[in-house]
Amino acid sequence: EAGVAQSPRYKIIEKRQSVAFWCNPISGHATLYWYQQILGQGPKLLIQFQNNGVVDDSQLPKDRFSAERLKGVDSTLKIQPAKLEDSAVYLCASSSLGSVAFFGQGTRLTVV
């Protein structure tokens, strides 16, 4: 079974630039999560999708972050414009209705 795929693995951008991350969940998983993990901290939930609907985005900085999951499969997370404090690893995870969450390798973003 293929795992959760994320791209790119690494990204370096200047502040105020835009960046987008892509996630392809495990086939058949209805739930998709995007987490932000700052070095030394636990994953912080940014947004949770159930199929193509948003379940929770209470911690998503909506003035600069956006996410979509068209057709209930792949998802993209965008930051526009980026700030220095957005430097982190962005993790995508998927699960089948509250069971085990499988994580992708993550995208390490550095904002300079």
Next chain:
Amino acid sequence: GQQVMQIPQYQHVQEGEDFTTYCNSSTTLSNIQWYKQRPGGHPVFLIQLVKSGEVKKQKRLTFQFGEAKKNSSLHITATQTTDVGTYFCAAISNDYKLSFGAGTTVTVRA
């Protein structure tokens, strides 16, 4: 959402010794999951606990869910260098929101 607190934040262990890490919540949890993240890696699922007082073992790892379902613990016996990493507990809400604690980072002295 449900929040979980983990202690200690760091655990330095002599190889061969035992240690325990704790996960606490101010609210009753429906269930709790534990994940391990190796340095430079991503979180990997270890176990899920659902029932009050539940105890599950995986080789040298013992997981426990409190009677009141407000706390959980992970006990590792005879620590090995392969146990290095950060251990997270995560609470699941009724709408499948998965909220992680800050984690316990384990280092092992050979």
